[in-house]
Amino acid sequence: MINSRLKADLIHVSQYGRNPVHKVSEYHQLTPYNGVNRVTGSLANKEIRDYAIDCLKECGLKLTIDPFGNIFGRKEGTEKNKGSVMSGSHLDSVINGGQFDGTLGVFGAIEAIRRLNKENFQNKRPLEVAIFTGEEGSAFGKTLLGSSAYIGYTEAEEALQIKNKQAISLKDTLKNIGYQGKIRKNVEDIDYFIELHIEQGPVLYQEKIPIGIVESINGILWIYITIKGKSNHAGTTPMNMRKDALLAASGIVQFINSESVKLSKTPGSATVGTVGQLNVSPNAINTIPGIVELGIDIRDKKIENINLTKEKLLKMIGQLKDGLKLKIDYNIATFLPPQPLSQEVMEIIRESAQTIGVKYKFMNSGATHDAQNMARITKTGMIFLPSVNGISHSPLEWTNWDDIEKGARVLTNTLKLLSNK
């Protein structure tokens, strides 16, 4: 039985934004219990931040909150002129999400500092914990919002003005929950970044390997498409006089799937393509859909594949538009190229896993992470833990406690080794 403080923290924070079991709606009948809802700016998002702040203070870390709501806790090192070793992740969730996505990396980093404090470890380099705002993009339609603004990939003003579904800006959202800081943190002070995260895919679980060492993070493209047809009475409008936006959208859903299946079978690729979001208006059984909005997610290890699917999609949209006399607009909300991680950090993680005596595997990350942004500015590594049945972004997301303990040990050792470099 593992009874670490990390386990206690993860169990405690899994209640923030969780719908009570007895309120399970029809939409969630497939799950044994409800997921967590902690999109950026929600009450639950504030509550979990408050709890994390308490933990950072308890560890004796010095706090900074930047204008994008990113939270940093810092422990100075014994040597003055060296850059810091930073570790962290995010506390926001998707809608009806799982309890370990993001929280593991934040409370894992806090646990590592706690363990190092306990053994009176003297770190040469400063050690830092990072909590990034809006990794999921469920509130603001843009993934990695906080880390993008932090590294300057998104302009500060642009990031702060982006609006959520209630048309409230990131700036106001953060102000409302008391998390808009004043001082921007200098990215040049950081020499290493490590993120502990659940794999969110099936590889480690199927192969019964507790530790994944990430070599590269897949590139990601998010396209939102709006199709404008003509809303009309379903009973009286002859089939040949319709401009059905949902009919056009259904073609896009099938196209994205078939293209992705095809590409995923080519050697060296790791293609996935999904239409996860689709809104119909007016959405009445007896009315031909006038407007449909789709959200498309395309990812790959190879940038050529992402570009190929994008070009084919835009060509297909052009044909649909002309064929069905519809108006179709699109908007690329996110594009991150595939990102290789630091060879040096990978070796340190491997050394840590070997020291502790746990099996590991070098692998690719299908999901996007804040580490993808951090890798643009500093030497970055990621440690993956197995997701039971490969499930994530779902209330059924789970990682076993003994794997979490192994991950905490590998992370603690990695921070130890890096802080002495």
Add this chain to the structure above:
Amino acid sequence: MINSRLKADLIHVSQYGRNPVHKVSEYHQLTPYNGVNRVTGSLANKEIRDYAIDCLKECGLKLTIDPFGNIFGRKEGTEKNKGSVMSGSHLDSVINGGQFDGTLGVFGAIEAIRRLNKENFQNKRPLEVAIFTGEEGSAFGKTLLGSSAYIGYTEAEEALQIKNKQAISLKDTLKNIGYQGKIRKNVEDIDYFIELHIEQGPVLYQEKIPIGIVESINGILWIYITIKGKSNHAGTTPMNMRKDALLAASGIVQFINSESVKLSKTPGSATVGTVGQLNVSPNAINTIPGIVELGIDIRDKKIENINLTKEKLLKMIGQLKDGLKLKIDYNIATFLPPQPLSQEVMEIIRESAQTIGVKYKFMNSGATHDAQNMARITKTGMIFLPSVNGISHSPLEWTNWDDIEKGARVLTNTLKLLSNK
């Protein structure tokens, strides 16, 4: 210029439930102004009922409200033992609907009584105005709710317990707006029913004919389908390990369309098939859709065609279920067979049109109407007026004022002739 009281009434009531122009959301950009929102039980639905009640009282009619919220106004006739002539329609609307759908038939019937009163016409049979609850089914997912309960086609208790999207029963909804009456009205007292309505299709407008005499109302089938796949991370779940509910749903959208197009080209049919409603859960761009709900509307003049599409759809669902390892449930919410109308009433409407000197055309109704239910219990007719560009269930729904005046005259004359039979 036509400046009838009917025109004034229709302009007045078109404001109930109308979103202000300056609040046009992105979803409604294709329309020059917003539609009306008067689903059963809404504040706007109460307000338009209140106004209609005032008009009925002004005409000296005796009011009855039944347990289903149906409103009746009655003017006794000079002969005691004859059944009444009833005319009316509904005041609820679809979401973002048009301003004449239903209101024309209610305020048209009121106008006819007003004109007959003005000329001191002595009706032998009683004359009645009917306002039926929940014709559209936008609130309760079931079309013709009030008239079905009135004629006993739906059991009283079942109708009152049916719940809207906020899980409030019809009974409570009606109580909340003060429209649940106590006394059920006897269907056997009625000898004739006439409904004035916009065509909601393109035929009369294209052929420049002001009056349609309906011979038959298409049969209608509403099926709701729930597809349960598996919600999972869009970036990490390989294409061959997915159970994507939206992918399955997109196949159903295309199937309904292609089958309906095919059948609509066969002689003697008037097939239309639409997926107007589609809800995705959790509906996040980076999550594979776990659950999709679809609402399907199938209509035809021939019952064989409706049954054929239904059977093919259920077969297709079975194959999808097995092929993609999904769980698919369906529920038939509405089924009304095609309904021929009364030959006797058609002749009276034709005579009225001839007397007034307007062109007319015998035709089929693609839309469902309360008249479809009334035709099961009494001799029933319908008068159609042209819909500009065939548009309905949309803010762009329009009928020209001179056509409305012609309709009012034909209806008044028809009631006059029938009440003397």
